[in-house]
Amino acid sequence: MQVMGHRMSVQDTLWLHMDRPDNLMVIDCVFWTASPVTLEEARQVMQERLVDRFPTFRCRPVRSLLPGAPASWEPDPDFAIDRHVVVGRAPTADRAGLEQLLSEQRSVPLPDDRPMWVAHVVPQVEGGSAVVMRLHHAIADGIRLTQVALGLFDDDGEDVDGGRTGADAAPRTGEKPSGTRLAAGLRALADATLGRLPVAGALAGPVGELSGALADAALEQVGRTVRTAGAIAPLLSLPAEVPQSWRRPLGVGKTVVWGNPIPLDQVKAVGRRTGGTVNDVLTTWLAGALARHLTGQGDQPCPTTWLMPVNLKPFDENLPPNLGNHFTVVPLELPSGTEPLAERIAILQERTAALRDSHTATLMYAAQLVGSQTPEPLARFLADLVADRGVGVLTNVPGPRHPVFFAGARVAGMVAWAPCTARQPISVSIFSYDGQVFVGFACDDGVIPDAAALLQAFHDEVAGSLP
Structure with missing residues (x-):
């Protein structure tokens, strides 16, 4: 797939430069499913719904040598989905283990020699699976990244042939998540953010x-x-x-x-x-x-x-x-x-x-x-x-009002944290x-x-x- 680089906006560049050891500019989120999802299934969904649709997820940042000049996103010649969708190693197969994994990752910088995102797939969590996603703020703001993340989901558990649901359902190959119910939920996300927040x-x-x-x-x-x-x-x-x-x-x-x-x-x-x-x-x-x-x-x-x-x-x-x-x-x-x-x-x-x-x-x-x-x-x-x-x-995000599905498995819950800065x-x-x-x-x-x-x-x- 041919990917073209592009110049960052000055605002994106600002967030790229704002990382510091005690507060990283990384948005951390987690969702968990009611039935298991394999690593390969997760990689397939991430490739189709994330990487293939948004070229930035195949690009690494290149900082300008000129003071105050914007950075650029340049294609990563070594991009591979398995470098970004990896096995998550939670110490226990429950929420406490997920919390510990997220806590440890919260202070781990994202390498800037590759696209600045990663998804940790935890195969077994209380009968289902979980995905811990980490995305650098330079890629997009929290509202857009939430919209991107929700785009990983389907608004029903059927496969493309209208067949199985749940853990045995296949990911929707090549299909955009454009169902009317999920689209309405995405629209509510943006509208409610403007309407409910000050x-x-x-x-x-x-x-x-x-x-x-x-x-x-x-x-x-x-x-x-x-x-x-x-x-x-x-x-x-x-x-x-x-x-x-x-x-x-x-x-x-x-x-x-x-x-x-x-x-x-x-x-x-x-x-x-x-x-x-x-x-x-x-x-x-x-x-x-x-x-x-x-x-x-x-x-x-x-x-x-x-x-x-x-x-x-x-x-x-x-x-x-x-x-x-x-x-x-x-x-x-x-x-x-x-x-x-x-x-x-x-x-x-x-x-x-x-x-x-x-x-x-x-x-x-x-x-x-x-x-x-x-x-x-x-x-x-x-x-x-x-x-x-x-x-x-403080973020207050109205997500989907109905169940959504990841790789055929019903999503049981989700939470996401914006980065802190300064003190x-x-x-x-x-x-x-x-x-x-x-x-x-x-x-x-x-x-x-x-x-x-x-x-x-x-x-x-x-x-x-x-x-």
């Missing part, structure tokens, strides 16, 4: 127009550092309160955990009782969990600001083959978590409305885009300046799938050495809110 709807148009104007003008203007400082200055007034016990230096080791799924109907019932949306309830449960956990550590609960990714592109069922990053982040301040749930939700709704009506997303994107065109050390400094306004990254010690994943909500934490061991206790605090908060 700065949706009304800001989507202005941000898109701004991105085009800045992209056209940025390289022609001088004084990039001055312009970036001007764009970033209003962001420095954002709240940056950090719990006292989280002010330790980052380490290299990470711990990844996730809990039992929460029925979506239970979340909706709590929302009806408290006047909140599903998103409101889940987010304020996080605030309550933090308060419980910090109190248990002898620390004082406090409001915390989180950075949340926001998609800037309208949904396109046919993703561009080169993918790329088209997003910004917005800061959302959560209540301290000590308030009653209904009061907490009201506070969150007020702050969300104020954020939606502001130009924060526009400023964030301006700083991100213009800053990405400065020399690497300055770009990193400015990106860190913004990132340090939040204690961590952020935690990434929180909220992922809805098939009427259930999966919540997971990826924590820095040097700052939050008890990730399992934080997860337990979250489930205690949920249990305390249910009738």
Whole structure:
């Protein structure tokens, strides 16, 4: 297959340069199936649905020798699917073993002498299999990579001849995952990201127009550092309160955990009782969990600001083959978590409305885009300046509302974590799938050495809110 190289955008190049030993720019995700999937079946699906459709997955990064100039994706002459879809070696065949595998991999850099992605296939996990995928942020933003990952699935368990389902079903050779139900789910992913997260709807148009104007003008203007400082200055007034016990230096080791799924109907019932949306309830449960956990550590609960990714592109069922990053982040301040749930939700709704009506997303994107065109050390400094306004990254992804299938096996659950940067010690994943909500934490061991206790605090908060 002939693959052409292409130049990275300045934004993709920024994320390529942002790796550091204590926080890698890698998106980590895991899904597990109800019946076994073989390594060869997984490789076939990944080849057809990932590599053959998106040339970037066959390309390695080549950095420019000119300061501030974009890098390029060049075809890897030694590309082989078996270098990227490998056997995952979990110590035990259960969720604890998967968590340990993910925790170990979270701090392992992706080699840049080959395409920057890998999938670890764990053949036996509680009667099924699991796939741990790791993809560098330079390839694409989290929304697009989630869309790519969901494209690995079918929306029913039948093979191309309409025959078997489950573990014995064959992968769909050469078929694009374009079933109407799955396509509708992918569209809901993008639409819900814009509609449920702060700065949706009304800001989507202005941000898109701004991105085009800045992209056209940025390289022609001088004084990039001055312009970036001007764009970033209003962001420095954002709240940056950090719990006292989280002010330790980052380490290299990470711990990844996730809990039992929460029925979506239970979340909706709590929302009806408290006047909140599903998103409101889940987010304020996080605030309550933090308060419980910090109190248990002898620390004082406090409001915390989180950075949340926001998609800037309208949904396109046919993703561009080169993918790329088209997003910004917005800061959302959560209540301290000590308030009653209904009061907490009201506070969150007020702050969300104020954020939606502001130009924060526009400023964030301006700083991100213009800053990405400065020399690497300055770009990193400015990106860190913004990132340090939040204690961590929070993603809330609405996945498929119905069961999907990988290589004929029903997917039983999935979770994905965005990377942290600067001094952020935690990434929180909220992922809805098939009427259930999966919540997971990826924590820095040097700052939050008890990730399992934080997860337990979250489930205690949920249990305390249910009738």
